[in-house]
Amino acid sequence: MKKIFHKDWSWLEHWANRVYTPMYNPLYHLGAIAVFLIWVLIISGIYLFIFYEISAKGAYSSVQYLTEDQWYLGGAIRSLHHYGADLLVIATILHLIHTFVTDRYRYWRWVAWVSGVLLLWLIWISGIFGYWMVWDARAQLVATLSAEMLDKVPIFGQPLSIALSSNSSLSNQFFYIVLFIHFSTPVVLFILLWIHVKRIAMARVNPPAGLSRAIVGFILLLSAVKPVELGLKADLGKLPVNIPFDWFYLFIYPPLKHISASSLWVIVIMSSIFVASLPWIGKKKRFPAAEVASLNCTGCEQCMMDCPYEAVYMAPKKNGLLEAKISDRNCASCGICVGACDYAAINLPHFAEEAMKQKVLRLSQELKASGMHPAIFTFVCERGVELKDILKHDKEMEWTRAISIPCIGMLMPSITTIPLQAGVQGVFIAGCQVGDCYYRFGNEWFAQRLKGIRRPVPERDFDYSRIKLAGFSVVEIEDFLISLNKFRDELGQGV
Amino acid sequence: MHKVKIIQSAVGLILPGLLIIFLSDAPYSHFSDRDAMLKIAFKYSGKRVQECDEEEFIRREAERYAQLQKTRQGVAMDVGKKAGCSRERFPIFIELYIDGEKKLAKHYSPIGIQKDAASFIYDRFLIRPGRYRVMMKMKDGGPESPFLTMDETIEFKPGEVTLLRFQGA
Numbered sequence: 082m083k084k085i086f087h088k089d090w091s092w093l094e095h096w097a098n099r100v101y102t103p104m105y106n107p108l109y110h111l112g113a114i115a116v117f118l119i120w121v122l123i124i125s126g127i128y129l130f131i132f133y134e135i136s137a138k139g140a141y142s143s144v145q146y147l148t149e150d151q152w153y154l155g156g157a158i159r160s161l162h163h164y165g166a167d168l169l170v171i172a173t174i175l176h177l178i179h180t181f182v183t184d185r186y187r188y189w190r191w192v193a194w195v196s197g198v199l200l201l202w203l204i205w206i207s208g209i210f211g212y213w214m215v216w217d218a219r220a221q222l223v224a225t226l227s228a229e230m231l232d233k234v235p236i237f238g239q240p241l242s243i244a245l246s247s248n249s250s251l252s253n254q255f256f257y258i259v260l261f262i263h264f265s266t267p268v269v270l271f272i273l274l275w276i277h278v279k280r281i282a283m284a285r286v287n288p289p290a291g292l293s294r295a296i297v298g299f300i301l302l303l304s305a306v307k308p309v310e311l312g313l314k315a316d317l318g319k320l321p322v323n324i325p326f327d328w329f330y331l332f333i334y335p336p337l338k339h340i341s342a343s344s345l346w347v348i349v350i351m352s353s354i355f356v357a358s359l360p361w362i363g364k365k366k367r368f369p370a371a372e373v374a375s376l377n378c379t380g381c382e383q384c385m386m387d388c389p390y391e392a393v394y395m396a397p398k399k400n401g402l403l404e405a406k407i408s409d410r411n412c413a414s415c416g417i418c419v420g421a422c423d424y425a426a427i428n429l430p431h432f433a434e435e436a437m438k439q440k441v442l443r444l445s446q447e448l449k450a451s452g453m454h455p456a457i458f459t460f461v462c463e464r465g466v467e468l469k470d471i472l473k474h475d476k477e478m479e480w481t482r483a484i485s486i487p488c489i490g491m492l493m494p495s496i497t498t499i500p501l502q503a504g505v506q507g508v509f510i511a512g513c514q515v516g517d518c519y520y521r522f523g524n525e526w527f528a529q530r531l532k533g534i535r536r537p538v539p540e541r542d543f544d545y546s547r548i549k550l551a552g553f554s555v556v557e558i559e560d561f562l563i564s565l566n567k568f569r570d571e572l573g574q575g576v
Numbered sequence: 577m578h579k580v581k582i583i584q585s586a587v588g589l590i591l592p593g594l595l596i597i598f599l600s601d602a603p604y605s606h607f608s609d610r611d612a613m614l615k616i617a618f619k620y621s622g623k624r625v626q627e628c629d630e631e632e633f634i635r636r637e638a639e640r641y642a643q644l645q646k647t648r649q650g651v652a653m654d655v656g657k658k659a660g661c662s663r664e665r666f667p668i669f670i671e672l673y674i675d676g677e678k679k680l681a682k683h684y685s686p687i688g689i690q691k692d693a694a695s696f697i698y699d700r701f702l703i704r705p706g707r708y709r710v711m712m713k714m715k716d717g718g719p720e721s722p723f724l725t726m727d728e729t730i731e732f733k734p735g736e737v738t739l740l741r742f743q744g745a
Contacts, residue, residue, distance in 0.1 A: 097588065099584070100584040100585055100588050101585065101588070163600065164596055164600065167596045167599075167600045168592070168596065171592060171595070171596070222606055226606070232698070238687045238688070238693070239619075239687065239696055240696050240698050242617065242698045243617050243618075243619065243696050243698055246615055246617030246698070246739055247615075247617070247737075247739050250617070299589060299593070302593075303593060303596060303597065306593075306597070307597050307601070310601075317737065318736060318737050318739075319735055319736055319737060320607045320609065320611065320612075320613055320735050320736070320737060321606070321607065322605045322606075322607055322608065322609040322735065323603050323604075323605045323609070324603065324604060324605070325601040325602070325603060325604075326601070326602055326603065326604035327599070327600045327601070328599040328600070328602060329596075329599060329600060334606065335604070335606070337606070338606060
């Protein structure tokens with residue numbers, strides 16, 4: 082079932098790549114978009130706070146002033162704040178879906194997953210308290226229902242519902258508390274964000290500049306098309322009816338019409354625990370961590386710099402020189418460190434580099450012996466197009482042999498020359514779609530190695546015209562075949 | 577090609593745009609404007625479960641201290657225990673009748689680790705608008721204590737919230 086969702090998601094990404102190009106595909110930057118939107122909310126929130134009056138009488142009138150009297154700026158910023166918050170929920174949920182369907186939440190990634198679930202709840206809590214601050218009819222309903230839920234939590238003394246029972250019982254202190262919660266959740270949010278990206282090297286928390294501008298433009302467009310309005314003032318002596326409802330944040334309240342607050346708490350807590358425990362449900366066997374051959378290690382630190390998950394660290398040897406060490410719990414077994422090492426000092430136990438080289442040589446010799454011309458050797462990332470999909474076209478493609486590897490970041494330029502030295506005309510390397518490498522930097526690091534700007538670099542006589550690097554998602558088998566055949570045609574014309 | 581991309585980009589924005597515009601502002605009614613609401617919300621301290629005269633205890637302890645001081649050294653007063661007096665209070669028991677029909681019969685426990693603070697009473701009911709006889713009975717001293725009663729006729733108007741508090745709360 083998850084494979085079907087993965088393919089559906091990949092088709093969506095495929096379409097978005099056609100429209101926005103991989104570099105600006107918003108589906109590849111969902112986490113960074115969410116962080117960017119948090120900044121938008123903080124900056125717009127600061128402006129709104131300047132005019133906000135922290136009192137039972139002043140809260141509504143101050144927001145009314147911004148919305149109606151200062152509609153050209155305050156009202157626009159209020160709309161920006163509102164729609165930015167909604168887009169934040171969309172980006173965060175899409176980010177969660179993307180992470181889940183592409184199987185990027187298990188093992189070393191569990192910290193990011195669990196902290197992500199907490200982050201989502203924190204975003205919702207912050208948004209809900211933001212609605213309280215306006216103190217209109219919607220705020221009255223949200224506050225009343227929230228108070229009934231909070232009253233079930235045994236840590237509080239005086240029930241909040243008592244404070245909200247009448248207009249006369251409502252004190253200014255209530256608004257100070259609400260403001261404090263709304264302001265302090267971003268602080269906790271950033272602490273959780275730090276935990277969220279702690280095991281991720283060079284975490285990308287900023288979307289490309291063009292995408293950021295487009296997002297702001299999009300929210301401003303929404304603000305112009307439908308500016309946020311202000312409902313009637315809250316009146317605890319009246320029932321709040323027919324109110325504008327933000328389903329992105331307030332979806333949790335309608336069930337209270339049919340079930341008790343206690344039951345709702347149970348549902349919320351149990352479902353959150355379930356989602357947070359997904360990394361441990363249906364767990365497949367994890368590949369062993371990379372291993373370092375200490376005698377070969379020169380301490381050059383390239384593997385540490387290349388590791389996407391901070392699984393490699395340097396420690397002093399007995400002679401005082403540094404050597405690489407692996408943190409097993411952080412290791413993704415991707416092999417990117419293997420591709421970074423020019424000294425054969427690091428290896429994957431389940432996919433040894435030497436065994437891979439032998440297999441490449443054997444298949445290349447087999448291809449050469451077949452007499453096909455031009456012949457192409459193909460390296461395929463096992464997270465991109467599936468090798469079995471390629472082999473379906475076997476009869477039409479007798480001029481190629483393919484090997485599936487954990488990540489093309491495992492390759493160094495010298496490995497790609499093995500088929501060429503064996504007499505094959507070209508080497509085609511198919512990684513994940515650009516911008517969406519399963520191990521984050523595999524295709525990027527290998528591309529840099531090919532260009533000679535990242536170690537290990539190619540030899541001086543490296544023939545770039547016979548090497549082709551491209552990226553494909555799991556559903557882009559047709560694009561892969563077209564690209565491979567096109568490369569073959571180019572080689573055929575060049576020979 | 578450029579025009580096609582712009583159109584495709586715009587189409588790609590329409591769906592999230594529509595989603596945000598509709599779902600961020602769709603009208604919702606948790607309550608009906610044809611209903612009225614009765615809220616019971618007040619704070620009340622129940623009687624002590626165990627009556628003890630703390631003043632008398634302190635007076636006796638002071639006398640003991642004064643006597644012992646004449647014959648011994650290093651004697652200290654000990655009023656901390658207060659003769660083992662429990663500070664626990666009875667929960668408040670509320671019964672609510674609307675036109676003779678029992679709508680509520682519930683205990684509201686005192687807050688505090690030792691259950692020695694006040695009880696907070698809160699509940700709400702949706703009612704059809706109209707005139708009703710509302711009787712609220714309260715016990716603040718345990719099951720053997722008498723009911724304190726308030727009995728009123730209240731006009732409930734549609735879309736309005738009526739707050740009921742016990743007299744003296």
